[in-house]
Amino acid sequence: xxxxxxxxxxxxxxxxxxxxxxxxxxxxxxxxxxxxxxxxxxxxxxxxxxxxxxxxxxxxxxxxxxxxxxxxxxxxxxxxxxxxxxxxxxxxxxxxxxxxxxxxxxxxxxxxxxxxxxxxxxxxxxxxxxxxxxxxxxxxxxxxxxxxxxxxxxxxxxxxxxxxxxxxxxxxxxxxxxxxxxxxxxxxxxxxxxxxxxxxxxxxxxxxxxxxxxxxxxxxxxxxxxxxxxxxxxxxxxxxxxxxxxxxxxxxxxxxxxxxxxxxxxxxxxxxxxxxxxxxxxxxxxxxxxxxxxxxxxxxxxxxxxxxxxxxxxxxxxxxxxxxxxxxxxxxxxxxxxxxxxxxxxxxxxxxxxxxxxxxxxxxxxxxxxxxxxxxxxxxxxxxxxxxxxxxxxxxxxxxxxxxxxxxxxxxxxxxxxxxxxxxxxxxxxxxxxxxxxxxxxxxxxxxxxxxxxxxxxxxxxxxxxxxxxxxxxxxxxxxxxxxxxxxxxxxxxxxxxxxxxxxxxxxxxxxxxxxxxxxxxxxxxxxxxxxxxxxxx
Amino acid sequence: xxxxxxxxxxxxxxxxxxxxxxxxxxxxxxxxxxxxxxxxxxxxxxxxxxxxxxxxxxxxxxxxxxxxxxxxxxxxxxxxxxxxxxxxxxxxxxxxxxxxxxxxxxxxxxxxxxxxxxxxxxxxxxxxxxxxxxxxxxxxxxxxxxxxxxxxxxxxxxxxxxxxxxxxxxxxxxxxxxxxxxxxxxxxxxxxxxxxxxxxxxxxxxxxxxxxxxxxxxxxxxxxxxxxxxxxxxxxxxxxxxxxxxxxxxxxxxxxxxxxxxxxxxxxxxxxxxxxxxxxxxxxxxxxxxxxxxxxxxxxxxxxxx
Numbered sequence: 001x002x003x004x005x006x007x008x009x010x011x012x013x014x015x016x017x018x019x020x021x022x023x024x025x026x027x028x029x030x031x032x033x034x035x036x037x038x039x040x041x042x043x044x045x046x047x048x049x050x051x052x053x054x055x056x057x058x059x060x061x062x063x064x065x066x067x068x069x070x071x072x073x074x075x076x077x078x079x080x081x082x083x084x085x086x087x088x089x090x091x092x093x094x095x096x097x098x099x100x101x102x103x104x105x106x107x108x109x110x111x112x113x114x115x116x117x118x119x120x121x122x123x124x125x126x127x128x129x130x131x132x133x134x135x136x137x138x139x140x141x142x143x144x145x146x147x148x149x150x151x152x153x154x155x156x157x158x159x160x161x162x163x164x165x166x167x168x169x170x171x172x173x174x175x176x177x178x179x180x181x182x183x184x185x186x187x188x189x190x191x192x193x194x195x196x197x198x199x200x201x202x203x204x205x206x207x208x209x210x211x212x213x214x215x216x217x218x219x220x221x222x223x224x225x226x227x228x229x230x231x232x233x234x235x236x237x238x239x240x241x242x243x244x245x246x247x248x249x250x251x252x253x254x255x256x257x258x259x260x261x262x263x264x265x266x267x268x269x270x271x272x273x274x275x276x277x278x279x280x281x282x283x284x285x286x287x288x289x290x291x292x293x294x295x296x297x298x299x300x301x302x303x304x305x306x307x308x309x310x311x312x313x314x315x316x317x318x319x320x321x322x323x324x325x326x327x328x329x330x331x332x333x334x335x336x337x338x339x340x341x342x343x344x345x346x347x348x349x350x351x352x353x354x355x356x357x358x359x360x361x362x363x364x365x366x367x368x369x370x371x372x373x374x375x376x377x378x379x380x381x382x383x384x385x386x387x388x389x390x391x392x393x394x395x396x397x398x399x400x401x402x403x404x405x406x407x408x409x410x411x412x413x414x415x416x417x418x419x420x421x422x423x424x425x426x427x428x429x430x431x432x433x434x435x436x437x438x439x440x441x442x443x444x445x446x447x448x449x450x451x452x453x454x455x456x457x458x459x460x461x462x463x464x465x466x467x468x469x470x471x472x473x474x475x476x477x478x479x480x481x482x483x484x485x486x487x488x489x490x491x492x493x494x495x496x497x498x499x500x501x502x503x504x505x506x507x508x509x510x511x512x513x514x515x516x517x518x519x520x521x522x523x524x525x526x527x528x529x530x531x532x533x534x535x536x537x538x
Numbered sequence: 539x540x541x542x543x544x545x546x547x548x549x550x551x552x553x554x555x556x557x558x559x560x561x562x563x564x565x566x567x568x569x570x571x572x573x574x575x576x577x578x579x580x581x582x583x584x585x586x587x588x589x590x591x592x593x594x595x596x597x598x599x600x601x602x603x604x605x606x607x608x609x610x611x612x613x614x615x616x617x618x619x620x621x622x623x624x625x626x627x628x629x630x631x632x633x634x635x636x637x638x639x640x641x642x643x644x645x646x647x648x649x650x651x652x653x654x655x656x657x658x659x660x661x662x663x664x665x666x667x668x669x670x671x672x673x674x675x676x677x678x679x680x681x682x683x684x685x686x687x688x689x690x691x692x693x694x695x696x697x698x699x700x701x702x703x704x705x706x707x708x709x710x711x712x713x714x715x716x717x718x719x720x721x722x723x724x725x726x727x728x729x730x731x732x733x734x735x736x737x738x739x740x741x742x743x744x745x746x747x748x749x750x751x752x753x754x755x756x757x758x759x760x761x762x763x764x765x766x767x768x769x770x771x772x773x774x775x776x777x778x779x780x781x782x783x784x785x786x787x788x789x790x791x792x793x794x795x796x797x798x799x800x801x802x803x804x805x806x807x808x809x810x811x812x813x814x815x816x817x818x819x820x821x822x823x824x825x826x827x828x829x830x831x832x833x834x835x836x837x838x839x840x841x842x843x844x
Contacts, residue, residue, distance in 0.1 A: 062713040062714075062724060063704065063705065063709070063711075063712075063713045064705060064706065064707040064708075064709075065707075065708070067707075068707055068792075069792040069793060069794075069795065069796075070792040073789070073791075073792060073794075141791075141792070142789065142791075143789045147750060147788075147789075149748065149749045149750070149766060150749040150750065150789065150790060150791060153749070153791065236766050236767020236768070237767075240767075241767065241768070242750060242765055242766060242767065242768075243765060243768065276614070276622065277616070277622040278622040278623060278624070278626070279624070279626040280626060281626050281627070281628075282626070282627060282628075282632060283626065285632055307752060307760075307761050307762055307763050307787070307788075308763045308765065308770075309762060309763065309765070309768065309770035309771075312654065312655065312658040315654055315658075316651055316654065319647065319650060319651075319654075320647055323643045323646065323647055324643070326639060326643060327636060327639050327640060327643070330635065330636075330639045331632070331635065331636060333603060334603070334632075334635045337603060337606050337607050337610065338628070338631070339626075340607065340610040340611070340614065341606070341610045341614065342610075342614060342622065342623035342625070343610070343614045343620075343622045343623070344614060344615075344616045344620045344621055344622035345610075345611065345614050345615050345616060345620075346615070346616045346617070347611075355607070355611070358607065359604055359607065362600065362603065362604075363600070366596035366599075366600060367596075369592060369596060369646075370589065370592045370593065370596065373588050373589075373592055373646065373650040374650060374653075374654045375584045375585045375588055375650055375653040375654050375657060375759075375760075376574075376585045376588040376589045376592065376650075378585055378657075378759065378760035378761055378762075379574055379585045379589070379756060379759060379760070379761070381752075381761060381787065382752060382761070382787045382788055382789075383787075443570075443571065443572045443573075446571070446572065446573050446574045446589075447566070447567035447568075447571035447572075447573075447574075447575075448566070448567045448575065448756040448784070448785075449567075450754075450785050450786070450787050450794075450795070451789075452789040452794060452795075453785075453794060453795030454795055455705055455725060455795050455796075456725065456795070457567070457713075457722065457723075457724050457725050457726050458569075458713055458714050458722045458724055459567040459568055459569050459571065459722065460567065461569065462569050462570055463570075503622075
């Protein structure tokens with residue numbers, strides 16, 4: 001990784017520290033911290049993925065063959081917690097760390113030491129969380145939502161709660177840093193409405209994070225005091241209410257869903273214009289749609305709770321509010337298609353992942369609309385239909401966007417091109433097997449298979465076996481991704497140009513590849529033609 | 539293959555697809571079942587219809603949007619020598635594709651609201667049954683029938699012995715061999731089912747004894763959470779006598795997957811006979827000396843096995 005240093009060899013003071021510990025553990029550099037975040041996220045992706053492999057292996061055929069039901073529940077719980085808080089969120093923070101200063105012409109993040117702290121909390125948080133697997137009594141096994149009273153039966157609740165507190169602190173600090181950077185560190189002339197959509201999406205996401213992570217911290221703290229300090233927030237025996245927890249949790253949980261998808265919208269809004277060689281269609285509408293989705297995310301939480309026995313009026317309100325989200329989301333999809341229309345497209349790996357994102361995320365959006373209809377939700381709720389729905393929006397949505405972003409900016413990070421052939425092999429394997437994995441789960445849910453069960457009636461056997469085969473092959477396909485990354489970082493001979501992609505616009509392409517350790521020490525001069533957005537004032 | 543052969547195989551596939559999708563003729567859930575059950579109650583048609591309508595709307599929008607994408611991907615390729623346009627805005631188009639979805643959503647919301655309102659109306663019921671979820675079994679208490687209170691008819695209902703033996707890790711037993719008649723009942727049978735009459739508006743009051751569970755029989759069209767400290771209400775009105783199976787719908791601990799629900803719907807006459815027997819048994823138990831009450835857990839366990 002010494003190539004970053006060689007760029008500045010005339011001035012050692014500005015190069016990366018040579019000492020490994022100093023460079024990586026004491027880093028205040030947004031690029032190095034971004035790299036750390038991305039490596040951490042990739043590691044967690046494989047750990048969480050291995051839990052998913054256990055789940056799919058046990059569900060391969062009816063009957064219990066491999067694990068006890070309690071261990072199965074530990075796997076479903078930790079798979080979710082690791083993927084959400086360990087893989088998807090840190091990956092977006094890593095991308096934000098790397099790219100936001102480069103995209104707005106800032107020399108670094110606004111609060112570099114806090115940036116270091118917010119990353120280095122995470123390995124400790126996840127060591128703590130994963131260590132519960134080896135404790136007597138096992139890890140949390142009540143689902144990632146940790147609904148009481150069930151979650152209070154876990155003997156390692158205190159460890160889980162403390163790990164979640166740490167993740168929350170990390171996310172809040174990361175979000176503060178991003179907001180401070182975007183609002184204060186933009187180069188002169190980089191007006192808010194000239195920022196790339198990715199930067200906009202992260203600005204809005206950061207506000208969501210600051211708003212809801214404390215709510216999650218409050219909810220899990222109440223679990224902690226209920227279990228260990230004799231409070232009765234959620235204990236009906238002491239005048240508490242288990243449903244109260246669900247209201248608090250989902251007030252966090254629904255904006256959390258958008259925390260995991262809004263930066264993905266931003267990424268897709270960078271990649272599609274680049275490979276269409278055409279400005280993003282409806283820049284202002286795109287920004288406004290993200291903001292409306294963020295606002296609506298605060299008033300739809302109870303759609304996760306249609307079966308808890310809400311009053312009729314509440315059911316109706318939350319149903320309407322939820323359906324309303326389809327409008328700004330639809331606008332985004334239509335705008336991406338319009339960006340492609342009339343373009344001059346090429347289909348490199350980032351573009352392939354971005355196109356499959358638009359199609360498959362939209363399928364996840366369709367099932368989301370179906371789930372919003374309360375009477376139908378009475379059937380879908382907590383079945384494999386829901387599992388299929390949120391994996392379409394999180395795997396083929398958030399994850400595909402992260403992979404697309406990785407291929408898109410990897411040459412800028414490393415100064416070398418990845419193997420386009422193996423990138424495409426990775427893409428085609430991913431997109432085929434992910435559908436074999438998740439599409440049949442719609443049918444399982446509609447036929448009546450509940451989620452989070454380790455075993456099932458033989459009527460569900462066929463689609464479960466297909467789904468498991470898809471799961472194993474999708475998991476194996478990600479090893480190709482790992483291979484492509486390792487090849488690109490350490491072995492690729494092909495140098496990347498500064499403007500890696502022919503149609504790429506934006507400040508990040510005006511700096512050398514690989515991006516030197518320090519960029520924009522002097523603020524860049526903004527030329528309208530360099531910016532990726534469309535004609536705002538039309 | 540001859541054209542007749544093609545036609546025959548096409549007809550066979552179409553029949554299979556219809557059977558998997560329409561799915562009312564055979565036991566549910568069936569292998570390869572693709573769609574939601576139509577159910578057996580007056581209300582269960584509502585989620586079924588909404589599911590189909592919304593799916594149809596989504597499929598229509600999907601064909602338009604994905605169709606436009608694929609045309610774009612074919613027509614506007616750089617390899618075909620296309621030069622990119624520079625426009626990035628079209629107000630008319632943007633208003634159109636904001637307004638049309640709103641109109642579609644209002645239509646769907648109207649349909650859903652009607653269905654929801656009819657579901658929420660639990661008044662006018664002729665029978666009340668209390669359901670309590672426990673880790674990991676259900677308890678059914680008969681409260682009243684046709685305006686008369688029912689005393690001491692209530693029992694626990696848990697996974698049948700054969701499924702329970704088969705589902706143990708490394709049991710060496712075959713899930714495909716767990717059958718009642720021709721129907722495979724692996725993990726979907728209980729020692730003592732809930733028995734109810736047909737053509738009766740039955741109100742269920744649902745609560746939880748320890749953690750939260752969810753009572754769900756897909757053929758009734760709904761699930762409702764069984765929450766400690768809260769009593770939820772729901773109703774059903776079964777049209778056809780038969781045995782209807784469901785499962786706990788909400789993660790409730792290690793044996794969440796092993797607490798099925800079985801409802802046997804009998805004709806009103808048969809149900810009256812069944813209820814009279816149960817009441818007589820309860821009265822006999824209440825009149826018996828203390829030594830007998832000590833054996834109270836025995837009678838439910840001696841109930842019929844699946």
